[in-house]
Amino acid sequence: MIKVVGLSFSFPQKELYDDISFTLEEGQHCAFIGTSGNGKSTLIDILMDPEKYLYEGKVEIDPTCKIGYVSQFSQLDKTKETTVFDYIGEAFIQIQNEIASICTEMETSSDLEPLFEKYQAALDAFDAIGGDDFESSINKKLNLANLMKLRDHKVSDLSGGEFKLIQVMKEMLRSPDVMIMDEPDVFLDFDNLNALKKLINAHKGILLVVTHNRYLLNHCFNKILHLENKELQEFDGRYMEYNFSLLQTKIELQELAVAEQEDIERNDAIINNLRAIATYNSEASRGRALKARVRYQERLEARRIKAPFVDIKQPKISFGMDNDLEDAIVVRVTNYRAGFDELLLDNVNFEIKATDKVAIIGPNGTGKTTLLRDIFKHNRDSIEIHAAAKVAYLSQIQDEVLKDSNTILEEFIEAGFKTYDEVRSYLSDYGFEGEIVDQKIASLSGGEKNLLQIAKVSASKANVLLLDEPTSHLDTYTQIALEKAIVDYKGAILMISHDFYSVVNGMDYVLIIDDKTIRKMSMRKFRQMIYASHFDRDYLEKEQNKRAVEMKIELALKDTHFELAKKLVDELEELIKLL
Structure with missing residues (x-):
């Protein structure tokens, strides 16, 4: 369907691809991965509209190929009065109306020949998207995603996560030959993420999905495209098998x-x-x-070995702090309530101690971000912050913290750094080196912007971190580096996250939003709850065994004990087969 041969492309300030090639063929569900800023979204844009770009090489797309697309930055139109069913079925309803209009015109027209042609073309278009069964098809998709209850709701009433799923369904029902999705998982809660997994796995056409979500990577896809340092690697198989091969x-x-x-x-x-x-x-x-x-x-x-896909440089993330508050209560919330058109949270009570690491968990649209933002602003009587607490905030709305018109250097000078050389030295640990530090923040990818936010939080030396979806848009290598920094941090963290791995690997306990209030849940119970909903019964044990063997291999490599590493790899291969 799509064949790319010897593609090379550069922006004035950056070379993105150097002689890369790949194919997308029938039956392939392909995950497109790579560290932030390497040009994944640009490559998708080239596939969507090759004529817009001047590149070397060939992009061959079957002329009959219909491409569907879901953007990572889709915005919910709050003015839309249409129902969910009508929104998903828009293409079907439009052709139905066109057919009805042609039939009405035929009743009074004396020149029927061109109308017959239009009528046949409309029937062909209707047939091409499965028009006869469109109501049944929409209902099946809604049921698959467990969203049938929203069928007759207005689109304007949906949460951001629900709207993203509705968009995915709408595009899939257009029956494209190739469906391209750019980070469709960003900000989805656990239930919606599981629904997205079901939609991906049930889809019959070719899929190309940019994602860094480890849950999706481990449970979907039979092909991997990995873009790194201007090169691209193609792998037929699952993500776990790809990592094993690496x-x-x-x-x-x-x-x-x-x-x-x-x-x-x-x-x-x-x-x-x-x-x-x-x-x-x-x-x-x-x-x-x-x-x-x-x-x-x-x-x-x-001829020294050069392997751009094997040893990828992780950012060196480290959260330090200026003063230790030991066992003090740094945040206390008492009888907090929040709402806009309707009440979101009521009678919320909890406290965070100086070394607590806590995740706030709940469905999309239940007031988590509102609560975190209110704690940061400290503008409510129901919120108390310790006098010696220094609070840093990472926002899922990136321009709350970063100024798009600034260069990276200017952003950190405004944050308190004394010289440009000091900024350059600091940011090199985060992978921002060379000319990129002179770029405007508006030109960066979503992952690069989030990594910059993390760098600002780290530089603040705060003893209380408020993190709203810190792993969003981050590549898997940076996610793992962030998890390690969270584990090593000695202060308090209150984090909103729908990333299962970040929560279970770094948090002490969770605060669950339930019936407009919050209750505390141990990590053990949280794991049980998530695994009961989203994983096979013994998946957790298998995953933990796999991780333990991987750590043993890393230690063996550190000691250059290659024979032991090879034996452990055989053990790891058997565990991966079980997963």
Whole structure:
């Protein structure tokens, strides 16, 4: 359906792709992954409208191929008065109305030939999208996503997560040959994420989905496209199998690298010896031997292993703080209530101690962000903040914290850094190096903007962190680095997140929104609740066993114990088969 051959493309300030190739064929559900800012969304844009870009190489798309698209930045139109059913069925209803209009025109027209042609074209279009069964098809999709209850609701009443799912259904029901979705999972709660998983797995056409969500990656997709450092890697298989393949390659490459390093060091010793001899023996043969050895050394250096997909540089995220409040209560919420047109939260009571790490969990649209923002603003009598608490805030609405008109350098000078050199040095740990620091924030990807927010939070040295969907748009490598920083942090964290892995790997307990109020839940009960809803009964145990073996492999590689690493890889392969 789609074939890309030898594609190279650059913006004036950045080269994105260098001679990349891939295909999308019948039956493939493809995950498109890679670190933030490498050009995934731009590549999708090229596929959607190749004529808009000047590139080298070929983009071959079957002329009969119909492409569907769901954007990562879709906005809910609050003025839409249409029902969910009518919104999803818009294409069907439009063609139905066109057919009815043509029939009415036929009753009075004397020139029927062009009307017959229009009538047949409309019937063909209706048939192409399964028009005869469109009501049944819409109901099936709503049932699959457990959203049948919203069938007759107004679109304007939907939460952001519900609207995203409705958009996915609407586009799927148009029966495109290739369906492209750019981060459709962002900000979805657990139930809506599970619904998206079902929609993806039930879809019959070709799918290309940009996602960093580990739940979707582990439970959907039979092909991986991985874009990194201007190169693209194509892998037929599941994400877990792809990661396993990378790990095998990593062991082989590290073993080769150790052997090469030993060869280089031996050659260095020979060169040094020849140079020492040449200082007191000027025979031509000695000079030729030295030059030959130096050339051999240069060849060794040139063929050192380069693997852009194996060792990807993680940002060095670290949350420090200026003062430790020990066991003090840093946030206390008493009889809090919030609402706009309707009451969202009522009689909310909880307190956060100085070392508590807590996740707020609840469906989309239940007031979580409103609560977190009110705590940050500290403008309500129902909220108390410790006098010595220094609070930092990460917003899911990125322009609340970042100014799009600023360059990256300007943003951090305004945040309190003294010199541009100081900013450059600090941001290099987060992967912002070279010319990118002179770019406007508006030009960055969603993942890069979120990583900048994390860098600002880290620089604040706050002892209370309020994090609203901190993993949104982040690639998996950065998500893992963030999890480690959260675990290592000594202060208090109150975090809104729908990312299961971030919650279970870093939080002490959760606050569940239930019937417009909040109740505390232990991490053990939370795991049980989520696993009962979204996973097989023994999945947790298998996942934990897999993670334990992966950690043993990392330790074996650190000690260059390659034989042990290979034995552990065999053990890991059997665990992956069970998952």
